[in-house]
Amino acid sequence: MAKWGEGDPRWIVEERADATNVNNWHWTERDATNWSSDKLKALLLGLSVENEEGRCEVTEVSKVEGEASINNRKGKLIFFYEWNLKATWTGTSNAGVKYKGAIEVPNLSDENDMEDLDISISLNKDEPDTPLISLMRTKGADKVRSVLGSYVGYLKTEFTQGMILPTANGIAKLQSTSQSKAKLDKTQISSTSSTTAPINTGVKIPTCKFSMRDTFLTSPPELYRVFVNQEMVQAFTHASATVDGERGGKFRLLEGNVFGEFTELIPDEKIVMKWRYNNWPCEHYATIVLTFLDRSSETELKVECRGVPDSQEEQTKEGWKRYYFEAIKQTFGFGARLF
Structure with missing residues (x-):
């Protein structure tokens, strides 16, 4: 490509001092390897399944080898990722007997459909036979496939922000494809042009509302405290957290992946908060309303979510189930049937 002042003027491109990729014409690349390694570990670690035979949980992610990147050329995003994963699962039968096994994913790649992903699950050689291996090879494999699909979805939402820039005529339309094919995996979280446009462009993103119980x-009172007390939040998230349990107080948890502000607090009855994942469009928050209903020996928690980006609906539901509901029950012994 000719530099400014040289060559055929029809093909001259001026190098801008601000390095802006005008109209998304130039090839740009973003390395997602380190982020992907951390994200894959976070998604897999703690994954659990259970049935009448017992419960199994991923207790260690021992190998995450590979690379990932995103390229932008003429407004088209090209995703590349290739990973070799190994993890350890621990099973506990209803009789209290513990077992250990391995999970191997030899080729998590943009060249393979998620439904065809090879997931090998085995029991350690020195372990006696157990029905829990069947649980892991069915429900466990399905859940592993689901969270790996979520990783692909995160990759195609978190790292697209800022890569497709506004054009001279408005907002560039996002086109995404894998390196080898255009179709997206059926199990991944979808990414749309409106959700990936930076929020400061003034573009409204489509949102949804839903409720969970x-x-x-x-x-x-005890369940209410779990959400506003910093020590209790740190206990069920198993990580450091910042929680100011007052009206207008800020909170940040799950290694900064979730943060927001308490906008209304009615002790033991209701919590209203501005809430977001850190990969949502900049400054976009959902409104979360928690209502605590006394059911004699139990408490029914109603969670109403408004303003969640459409493409993040399933991720948000799964996040609340896994990182709030299940984690709180397991940590404090509040386990009960799910509606």
């Missing part, structure tokens, strides 16, 4: 074997 769950029951906890505790009182409303």
Whole structure:
């Protein structure tokens, strides 16, 4: 490509001082390897399944080898990722007997459909036979495939922000494809042009609302404290957190992946908060309303979510189930049936 002042003027492109990729014409690349390694570990670690035979959980992610990147050329995003994964699962039978096994994913790649992903699950050689291996090879494999599909979805939402820039005529239309084919995996979280446009362009993103209910074997005051007390939040998230349990107070948890602000607090009855994942469009928050209903020996928790980006609906539901409902029950012994 000729530099400014040289060559055929029809093909001259001026190098801008601000390095802006005008109209998304130039090839740009973003390395997602380190982020992907951390994200894959976070998604797999703690994954659990259970049935009448017992419970199994991923307790260690021992190998995450590979690379990932995103390229932008003429407004088209090209995703490349290739990973070799190994993890350890631990099973506990209803009789209290523990077992250990391995999970191997030899080729998580943009060249393979997620439904065809090879997931090998085995029991360690020195372990006696157990029905829990069947649980892992069915429900466990399905859940592993689901979270790996979520990784692909995160890759195609978090790292697209800022790569497709506004054009001279408005907002560039996002086109995404894998390196080898254009279709997206059926199990991944979808990414649309409007959700990936930076929020400061003034583009409104499509949102949805939904509600969830769950029951906890505790009182409303005790369950209320779980959400506003910093020590209790750190206990069920198993990580450091910042929680200012006052109206207008900020919170940040799950290694900064979730943060927001308490906008209304009615002790033991109701919590209203501005809430977001860190990969959502800049400054976009959902409104989350928690209502604590006394059901004698139990507390029914109603969670109403408004303003969640359409493409993040399933991820948000799964996140609340896994990182709030299930984690709180397991940590504090509040386990109860799910509606």
